[in-house]
Amino acid sequence: MTPHHHNRYRPTRSTHQRRRQNTLLFLVLASIGLVVFFATRQDSVPSATPKAEIPRPATFQEPPPSAIIQIQRETICEAVQPGQTITAILGSYFSPSEILTIAQQSKPVFPLSQLCAGHPYRIEIENENFVSFYYDIDKDDQLLIRKEGDTFLIERQPIPYTVEVETIAATIDSSLFGSVAAIGESSELAARLMDIFAWDIDFIRDIREGDYFVALVEKRYRDGNLAGYGDLLAAEFSNQGRSYFAIYFNDGSTSSYFDEQGKSLRKAFLKAPLSYTRISSGYTKRRFHPVLNKWKPHLAIDYAAPTGTPIRAVADGTITQKSYDKSNGNKIRIRHPNSYETTYIHMSKFAKGMKKGRHVSQGEVIGYVGMTGIATGPHLDFRVFKNGQPINPLKMESTPAAPVTSARQAEFDQLIGRLQHDLSLGRQKLLNQTALNPPAPQQASTTL
Numbered sequence: 001m002t003p004h005h006h007n008r009y010r011p012t013r014s015t016h017q018r019r020r021q022n023t024l025l026f027l028v029l030a031s032i033g034l035v036v037f038f039a040t041r042q043d044s045v046p047s048a049t050p051k052a053e054i055p056r057p058a059t060f061q062e063p064p065p066s067a068i069i070q071i072q073r074e075t076i077c078e079a080v081q082p083g084q085t086i087t088a089i090l091g092s093y094f095s096p097s098e099i100l101t102i103a104q105q106s107k108p109v110f111p112l113s114q115l116c117a118g119h120p121y122r123i124e125i126e127n128e129n130f131v132s133f134y135y136d137i138d139k140d141d142q143l144l145i146r147k148e149g150d151t152f153l154i155e156r157q158p159i160p161y162t163v164e165v166e167t168i169a170a171t172i173d174s175s176l177f178g179s180v181a182a183i184g185e186s187s188e189l190a191a192r193l194m195d196i197f198a199w200d201i202d203f204i205r206d207i208r209e210g211d212y213f214v215a216l217v218e219k220r221y222r223d224g225n226l227a228g229y230g231d232l233l234a235a236e237f238s239n240q241g242r243s244y245f246a247i248y249f250n251d252g253s254t255s256s257y258f259d260e261q262g263k264s265l266r267k268a269f270l271k272a273p274l275s276y277t278r279i280s281s282g283y284t285k286r287r288f289h290p291v292l293n294k295w296k297p298h299l300a301i302d303y304a305a306p307t308g309t310p311i312r313a314v315a316d317g318t319i320t321q322k323s324y325d326k327s328n329g330n331k332i333r334i335r336h337p338n339s340y341e342t343t344y345i346h347m348s349k350f351a352k353g354m355k356k357g358r359h360v361s362q363g364e365v366i367g368y369v370g371m372t373g374i375a376t377g378p379h380l381d382f383r384v385f386k387n388g389q390p391i392n393p394l395k396m397e398s399t400p401a402a403p404v405t406s407a408r409q410a411e412f413d414q415l416i417g418r419l420q421h422d423l424s425l426g427r428q429k430l431l432n433q434t435a436l437n438p439p440a441p442q443q444a445s446t447t448l
Contacts, residue, residue, distance in 0.1 A: 076123040080135075086112040089121065093130040102145060106154045110135075110143045139220075139228060161220040163230055167426035169214040171434050176203060188229060189217065194275070195363070196246045196257055197237050199267035199398065204276055206239055212434075213237045214426040216419060234419040236427065245423075247416050251404055260420065262404035262412055268337075269398040270314040270362065273344065273382055274369065276303035280379055299390035300345075300383040307348055307378040309369040313360045314342055322356050328381075329372025334360060341388075345381035346373050 080089075087099050094102065103112050121135040133145040136159065146153040168189065170179040180190040193213060194203050201207070218230030235246045246257040246265055257265040281302035313334055320341070321333035330347040332354065348370020360366060371378045384393045404412045 072127055074125040076125070077120065078123075079120045080115050080117050082117040084115070084117070086115065090123075090130070090133065093123075102152055102154070105152055106143070106145065109154050109156050110137055159222070161222055161227065161230070163218050163220055165233065166217055166219050167214065167422065167429075168217055169426045169430040170212065171430065172207060172209060172211040172213075174209070176207060186229070189215070189232075192229070192232050193235060193237065196232065196235060196265065197244055198270050198272075198363075199265055199400075200244050200271070201237065201239050202271045204272070204278065208240050211237070211239050212427075212430060214423050214430060216422055216426075234423055236423050245420070247412070247419055249404065249408075249412055249415060251408055256401075258404055258412070260416060262409060264401040264403055266362075266401040267398035268315055268401075269340075269396060270312065272303065273314050273342075274303055274305055274309055274311050274380060276305040276309070276380070278304050280304040280377075300381045301393050303369075303380045303382060304377065305369045305379065307368075307370055309378075309380075310351075310365045311344055311347060311367045311369060311380055312363050313366050315340065315362050317342075317360060319354060319356055319358050319360060319366075322350065322354055325373065327373050329375065330367065330370065331373075332366055334366075339387045341385040343381075343383040343385075345383070346371055346375045346379060348372060348378070 086103060090099060106112050119136050123133050124131040130147055135143040137143055140159060141156050142159050144155050144157055168185060170183050172179050177187055177190045213235060215235040216233040220227045220230050231248055233248050237244045245260040248255060249258055259265060279301060281298055284298050315336045317334040317336040319332060320335045323331050328345045330350060331345045333341060333343045335341050344367060347367035350367045351365045354366055369378050369380050382393060384391050384396060
């Protein structure tokens with residue numbers, strides 16, 4: 001082989017340098033690859049020795065769903081059913097011994113045996129556990145029974161009402177009850193007006209078309225709903241052109257109604273012992289008896305009324321007779337102060353608790369209209385005696401009760417000035433409305 005041919009394949013010095021550089025570059029790259037590999041593997045494999053952690057500020061974490069306690073409240077609103085007892089109402093929440101404990105603790109506050117059908121009650125429950133029981137004793141007070149640990153809180157408390165005073169007025173077209181209903185008010189208002197003016201106005205014989213009333217009345221609201229009337233603070237009743245005023249005022253010991261001069265509206269005798277439809281027979285020395293078919297005196301007033309209409313004592317007194325006979329049927333006789341006596345005859349039944357010797361108050365129900373004894377229809381035979389002699393009940397003069405005391409006269413005068421101003425505004429508004437919308441002529445007679 002020639003020398004030239006040998007030099008062709010022999011590496012030169014520059015070639016050796018390039019090889020060494022490539023080898024070094026390869027080693028450097030391989031070293032970097034190994035470092036990256038082991039660093040990555042170190043992070044992925046947990047160390048036997050835990051690293052010290054830097055404390056972090058505490059933050060709120062939502063508890064797991066199983067740890068959340070849901071508070072579920074429920075209110076049950078019902079009314080007492082006929083014959084229902086406290087055991088039937090609360091028996092699903094308490095054992096018989098607990099019910100007995102509740103009844104014993106409640107007795108001095110309100111006996112649970114006196115629950116009345118129709119009265120509303122409310123039971124509050126939390127997570128199916130009893131919390132409290134409310135029962136409406138009357139329109140003013142309620143009974144509260146609340147469980148507090150192993151004991152019970154039982155008390156009588158006022159019903160929480162929202163009270164608003166409103167002016168209510170109406171013109172009598174055909175009847176008081178009809179006129180009150182026509183303006184969207186309850187018959188309770190008509191009954192209250194009758195009770196207040198019962199000593200001065202006979203709401204059967206005296207009422208005329210065109211009469212009117214204006215009243216300042218408290219309206220009670222409960223949970224946003226109308227729940228009846230509170231006090232009737234003042235009223236004016238115009239009857240046959242004459243106005244009668246009633247102002248509700250506490251004269252020290254009790255609250256009552258007085259006229260604009262401070263005289264009590266309460267008289268010794270009511271105008272009539274009941275709400276009736278008509279007088280079927282008047283006081284006369286000579287009347288033809290419809291059953292006995294002969295002429296005889298009728299020294300009484302017969303008030304025709306539906307069977308069951310309540311009959312009230314016309315004055316305070318003591319029952320001297322409670323009897324039944326085939327002529328008079330069920331009869332009660334009452335002795336009053338100043339040698340007066342009254343009798344109530346043909347009643348369907350007596351009121352509960354009536355007996356000889358019992359004291360009754362004016363306006364207290366003593367019995368109910370019927371037709372026992374000799375009678376052709378349901379009515380009350382009402383008689384009045386003075387010193388043992390019969391007198392005409394419709395002509396009997398009645399003295400008023402005590403007026404406002406001199407010690408309270410200034411307070412009364414201040415009150416009546418404000419109330420009469422409010423009544424006058426209501427009266428003027430009513431008269432303006434009547435002038436714009438006069439009532440249509442009617443032939444029917446005015447009745448309750």
